[in-house]
Amino acid sequence: MVRDQVQQRLAELLPAGPDGDRVCTAMREFMLTAGKRMRPVLMVMAARGMGHADDAIIDVGCAVEMVHGASLILDDLPSMDNAELRRGQPTVHRQHGEDVAILASVALLSRAFQVLAELEGVPAPLRSELLATLAAAVGSQGLVGGQFNDLHGSEGARDVQAVQRTNELKTGALFSAALEMAAMTAGASARARALARDCAVQLGQAFQLQDDLRDGDDSALSGKDGGKDAGKCTLITLLGREEVQRRLQTHLQRAFALLAELDGQHDDLVAFAHQHFRST
Amino acid sequence: MVRDQVQQRLAELLPAGPDGDRVCTAMREFMLTAGKRMRPVLMVMAARGMGHADDAIIDVGCAVEMVHGASLILDDLPSMDNAELRRGQPTVHRQHGEDVAILASVALLSRAFQVLAELEGVPAPLRSELLATLAAAVGSQGLVGGQFNDLHGSEGARDVQAVQRTNELKTGALFSAALEMAAMTAGASARARALARDCAVQLGQAFQLQDDLRDGDDSALSGKDGGKDAGKCTLITLLGREEVQRRLQTHLQRAFALLAELDGQHDDLVAFAHQHFRST
Known part of the structure; x- marks a missing residue:
């Protein structure tokens, strides 16, 4: 299973630090707590579908997952979403303090870049390209920009387009890069x-x-604080659940149509996506 | 002047974002506020002394300066040093809010890695090596580890060795990498x-x-809150000013002796260091 391979490799790439190193502990604990590993799983399936046979993609997937993890730790901070729960556990800043949470997030980001820079069996020009692509997805035109919009977008009137733009930056940028x-x-x-x-x-x-x-819904489904987005403007508040469900299916159909045009064989990826979104 | 070249290139590498992009504004304003630019200046002088003639080193220096800037923004946060002034200006979180400060810091870090990944005229294997070196200097065995020690080291008894270890991580790691x-x-x-x-x-x-x-001393000299380290254990509290001044000179003499062994011609660098430390 791809998910297990990712989990195992994350544990190797994020070793426990020396005794008393609470930053290493926080990084490792948070990253090894069961997550969906959606990005690395999709990446590995897509790369294998395009004929990539070796394990370099697992490391590339772990780097992307570390960036995702770093962004979740930051999103939960008191000065951001001020969340108490994540993946069914107290958030990192609640467990380890705000300073350790911020430092763990920064260390995860640099570890992700280090993993890509040191990828074995991958030619250096490709490593540089992977790095540049991931760095661009984090910056002000990616995750950072999305988080800023998410926090401050509601200061003005917010329409469907503005929310979609935030989603594109906040989720789309890292998905696209992945x-x-x-x-x-x-x-x-x-x-x-x-x-x-x-x-x-x-x-x-x-x-x-x-x-x-x-x-x-019930927070047990997401492992996050239920209704944390209550004060925020999402497409549900703007369009209603039924329309959002319709749009979700449209996006999925478009994704499948694009996959059908992509080089290689992507049945596994399509089956995985069907399975994942079935419950919605 | 190297310092002006660095300043000009930083302005190009950190363009103003679209209207209302407060993260870009904070990054640019903070990075363009006069700093000593110690790391890039030393880097450019050392590289030129070793015979490097083109401008790639300016970009490498800017990347290191962005990482340094990102670490200063984080150090000043309420959950860290809770500083009010930096470089004679209100700290980034006081000007733009804590969330924007954290996001600006993260965006500066990724911009630094992106600049290295996209360095023109530098072979890809060297770019990867530069990236891996910089990433290692940020992580839990570098700036992040140093900041954690600095904040939490005083929880136990602190001796000269422990303080030196913190300094090595907090300042030495990025200097060495540079x-x-x-x-x-x-x-x-x-x-x-x-x-x-x-x-x-x-x-x-x-x-x-x-x-x-x-x-x-007077905060006007450092542009920081005077006496912010008052609650912290530094070598001054452990050894007194006179001994610290003596040690500073010993470190400088050792640095000069090592420079004399280094390939190339480093008179400019030695002159610069003499000039810089003369006032101490």
């Missing part, structure tokens, strides 16, 4: 890279809408 | 890289002691 990095690692053509990005944008939107739909 | 990156960029030998690292450790210690000596 699937483009999968195509890069598999040595796919420029056209395939572009298709992989487009497909990831659709999957990212579907994923974000599923998250919004669950956030209003 | 001068090693200069040697790498100049295509220097493995021996020269190691000498550059050792020299940087000595310069970093001297620099940290100078900072400690100034912190007790």
